[in-house]
Structures are given as C-alpha cells and as structure tokens.
Amino acid sequence: MEIGVIFAGFGGQGILLAGKVLAQAAMERGFEVTWLPSYGPEMRGGTANCTVVIADEPVGSPIVDRPQILVAMNGPSLERFGPRVAPGGMIILNSSLVKEPSVQGNARLLPIPLNDIAQELGEVRAANMVALGAVVKVLGLFPLEAAAEALAKELGARGREKLLEVNRQALWRGFALA
Amino acid sequence: MKVLLRGNEAMAEAAIRAGCRCYFCYPITPQGELVEYMARHLPRHGGVFLQAESEVAAINMVYGAAAAGVRTMTSSSSPGISLKMEGISYLAGARLPAVIVNVMRAGPGLGNIAPAQGDYFQATKGGGHGDYRLIVLAPSTVQEAAELVMLAFDLSDRYRVPAMILADGMLGQMMEPVELPEPIPPGRIPPKPWALTGAKDRAPNVVSSFDLDPYRFREILRALWAVYREIERNEVRWEEYATEDAELVLVAYGTMGRICRTVVRRARKEGLRVGLFRPISLWPFPYAPLRRLAERVPVLLTVELSAGQMWEDVRLAVEGRAKTPFYGELGGVVPTPEEILSEVKKHVRG
C-alpha cells in the first residue's frame, strides 16, 4: 500500500501545514510517511504545494507522479495537478474559488466550499483544515482524532493553541462533507 | 520514539548528538533549516553557533576549531561549497577532522535551488587543489542522513580526514519519521594529542599543510595516502535491493537511490527482474561489490541527477563486464519513477 496525496494552492493558504499535519497523524498511527514541499525564493504569495506519501513499507520515491488524492485550493492547482491524478483517484476542490472546474480526467471530483465553511467558522485561514478533514475521510486509514492530535501538537509547537478549537471544528466539517 | 523531521533538521540534531560543539555557516538555500536549527539548539548544548561573513570565513573557522580539538561542522549548498573548497583542501592537508554537509542544488553557476547531484566529482575527486580525498557519505532517507552525520564525525576523528555528507535539496527539505541516534557521551570522543591546547608540559603542536621540501612533503603525503588506502579497505558502504535474480540493476545514490527503489518495486510488479545497487560511501566507492555484481548481471543502469558523474566510477568498477547505460536529468529536474521505468524497459524484457 502506498498512497500519494498532493496539497496545492496559493502561498498563505496553509498548504504545507495541512500536509505536515497529515504526515504527522499517519506517522503516529504507525504508517511510513514522507512530506515533500515545493520550495522557492518566495516566502509569501506565489504558489505552494506539498506531497505526502503514506505507505505500509518504507517510502521510496517522495515524488508522486500519480496522486490518489489532490487537494486543489485554487484554480491553477487544479489545472496543474488535476490531469495527473490516478484513475479512480479523488480531487478535493475548493469550490469557493473554482466555480466551473475545467479539468476532467478519470478522477472523481469532490467540490467543497472550503473558504465559505472556514468563513462560517469565523477563521478563513482554517480552509486548509476543512480540506484535511475531507482527506482523512477519503483515505479511511485512521480516525479523524489522529489528525486533531497532530494538529494540536503542531499548533502547540508554534504557540498558536488558541486557534486549535476553530481548526478542530474545521476538520470535522470537512470530514462530514466528504 | 520517532519524530517527524526535515532532512536538514535531522542532520543538525544528529551533529549535536555526535558532540559537534562548533558550527560555522553562511546562509544558502536549500539548507536554511539546518542553519536555523543550529542557531536555536547548539548554544543550549554549550556549543558555538557563528554566522560568518562568507563561506570562505566559515570553513576557516572550522579549520581553527578543528585545530583546537573540538568536533566541528559547517553546511552549505553547491555554490557555497565551491567557496569552501580552498579551506577543505587545507583541512585535508593539515589532517584536521571536520564534517561538511553539502545539500546539493543545480549548477553550474547560480543555477537554481532544485535538487541535483552535479557535485559528485567535486566531492569525490578533489574539488580543492592538491592530492587528497574526502570521506563522502550519501544518505537517501532522513533517518540515514542522521545516522551518517554521526558516522561522519566518528570516521573523521578516527582517520583525521574531513568527511562530507553529500545530500541534495530534496533530502534536505523533505520530512520523514526519524528515530534519532543516542547522543555520544563526551568520553567516547577520542583524545586528540595533536590539537592546539597550549604547549604546557609538552613540545609545541603545529597544525599545518606546509612543507617546502618536496621529499619531506612526499613522505607526509605517502602517510596520508596510506590512511586513504586503509579507509578504502574498511569503510566501503553500499546497499543492494532485489539484486539476487536481477537482469538489470539500477545504480543510484542519495535521493535518486530511493526513487529507484520505487522503480524496482513497480518493475517487479510487472514481472521485470530489476534490482538496485546504492552506494552509500561515494568515497571510498564500492568498486569491488559492484564488480562482483557485474559478473552476473548483464545491465547496470546508472541513474543520476547529473549528466553522468558517478557513472564514470561505475564504468571503472565494471570494466566492460556488463553493459553500463546511463539515464540522467539536468538542471534540478527530478525524473519520476514512471520515467525511469520506461528507460528500464528499453534494456530489459519481462
């Protein structure tokens, strides 16, 4: 078993964090994982993506040519990575920003208004966690609580504990919608 | 307990656990996290973190700290390593132990910050001036990166030869679970009677790579090369994966090595008898084991993130015993397992 997940979007949408929390959660549940970020001279803005591989044996390639799951937080990400999604794979699409998806392959499309849901929760920056909740549901490898624990650890390390509650809610909303 | 760490962070933590107490650096992408980690953590362990004015200064500070008998390290990425090459030659000439981490990026020139393996020649064949070698270790996972940093300190001290970790941007940036090695107790670091500690109750120690007399200098270098021969006998490291029945073996190191592991798995699923030979020590290079492999495997396909540098060592090892095709990418482009697999299929039939 080896599953590749790509998170992609604008810089500042919490793309790298969502991937890291997923990797951390999978590791805590005994899986082998890799997390590979795109890295560039831009610190903010621009585009960002990261690839998480979850497997039951040591991961070979941390780059994934055919991801099973793509989280496309914006239009350009869908255009760039959509065609690469494995047949039967899943695209979790931020329908708050992409109204009419142009890319269609053999992948299933799961549109979720990530930004709108995060806005409802009062924290638009939690859109990434809505997406992550959906990813955990689609993966079906471990309970959502694993992701919530990994998130708590990550926010704790950054001294952002006060954001934990709203992000936890975001996880649950995404999980429920997938 | 496993922790999720970037390659850069794991190498920094491993250095601290290996007893590194002086770290000198100059910022460059993609090894920034190593610098940041050292800045945060090394002083807490009573160590010295110093951001130098240049790579040239940083490596010469390493020279000073190593001369004083302390475990010391610097890290950089390709263009910065070029600048350090002068100092590395002096370290080698003065028989000073030190660890240099190169998180390679694409070159020549400013190139870009994407992962590449174009510094193989520089690391294994010299790089700086003069007749010397570095111990060069190439990790392919974050776990291995941590372990090889620890090993690099030990080997460097044991042989008084500088050691280089040859990683790349992908390994530096990616996160993986790591079981961190136990810290080395200070008592286990061997004493260094040659170090500059003040000439009290003994004759003065001199750390130098200088001797104007060619005959005397020849003897110094003969002794140095005797040590290199000993390293070649004792410290060759490599990994073989699924080579027993292979008709084609991929030869790849570092990041390419792990990507090729995926290629082997996929090839095997399709019924292709493909294996992997992964050099871990690039110097000393595993010539003999590769030669043995070439006796029974008809094709050794070298895969590198370069135009073919390690490939030359592969051909030196094989000496015509097997076919030695090459597949490489340039400029920071990393080939996918699929692309490599289609290259494999040109040479082997199911």
Place this chain on the structure above:
Amino acid sequence: MSVVETKVPAGFVPVYTRPKSLSDKRFTYCPGCHHGIITRLVAEAIDELGIQERTVGVAPVGCAVFLYEFFRCDFAQAAHGRACAVATGIKRANPDLIVFTYQGDGDLAAIGTAETIHAANRGENITVIFVNNQIYGMTGGEMAPTTLPGMRTVTTPEGRDVRTTGYPLRISEMLAQLDGPTYITRQAVFDVRHVQMARKAILKAFRNQLEGKGFSLVEVVAACPTNLRIPPAEGNRWVKEQALKYFPLGDLKVRD
C-alpha cells in the same frame, strides 16, 4: 640551525637574552627587514605576561610563513588571508587560549580584508599583529594594497599609478570606525624610541585579550629593503621619510 652561544665575559651581566617563548630556530627574514624586531617583540610580550603555555599563534602566508618554527607555542598555519577566521575558530572553541595572528599587508589588507574587518566588527577576543611593509615580499616584490603612490614594484614597474591601481589602503583607520574593536594602533620600529612604543602597544594588545576586552590590532609600519632594492640600513629611513607620510603613527582607537 641553532643560535650561536655567546660567552658572557666576567663582570658583565646579560640584559639582552633570547625570549623564552622563541625557539632556537634562527629567523629567516632578510637583512634589514623589520619582521625580526616585530617577531621578537611579540615573544617578549608573551614572556612578560607569562602566557607561553596557553598561547596559540596563527601563521600567515607571506614572509612570516615560518613563524611557527620561531616560537615555542602551539601554532596553526592559515590559508592566505584567513588568519582572523582561523583565530576566531580556535578562540571560540577554547576561550582559555590566548590567540594571536601575525599577518602582512597582502594577507590582511588584500585577500583577507573581509575576514579581518568582520573579526574586528564581532569584537573577537584575539590579538592581531599587522606588519605593513607596503609590498608582497615573499612572492617577489609585487604591489600591495598599501604600496605608496609612485612606488616601483615588479607589478608597477613605472610606479604605482593611483588612477588605475587605487590608493594605499589605510586599514587601521577603517577598522577604527567600527564599534567592535577595542584597540587599534599604528606603530613603527625604525628607531629605539619607536621600538619601545611598539613593544608597549603589542603588550597592551595581548593584555587586552587576557582581560577579555576584545579585538586588538597593532599595525607596524615596516621596511622591506630587499624588495625596495635599497641597502638594509636604508630601511629605517624609508619608513620614517616615505611610509609615514601615508601611514601616520599613533592610537586610532582605544577603548578601556
């Protein structure tokens, strides 16, 4: 090579002896070169402070490249220009050591400018002896950053033309502008009075380090009669009448 033993005649008391921290090795400097005096002054300072057993020198590339043979101290040989970086590494690794560099103008003020300025700016607690003889001596008399305008060298055969090769670099004045250093002074050794002053300055530069005061640099304006193509005895006059016009003596920065 060893020093010729001098018999002390009856009734005489030796007052001028070889410093303890110098080895038996005879200096390899040319006749009339000021390095010999300066090297000895460093040894006297080490003796006077009683720090020979904890002193580590950093030898340069240049005429003082054999410095480690002259001293009974631990020594590191540095790459050209990198002495201040090497000294930084030694001192940071073991702050109990007394670390000094001894560098010429090519080493310190050309190829090693960056290392020098940044060590000074960090206030590294080291002592730097800077011998400014306005020329590259060891390699055969090429122009140095400190070469005087109009001065003939093998690479300025018509004399240094400031329009194409710039002006003598006053590195001590530059360093004195920085907040980091503790003590920057320019001295000379062309007569007894100045030797005594230089001696005091070098002593102070080492004492500063002992007291943890930070970066001290003593520039000594010196003569290289060999490459100036003048008789050895003319070197003193050269410094006094030519070099000092561009390199005035005195303390440039003293922080107590």
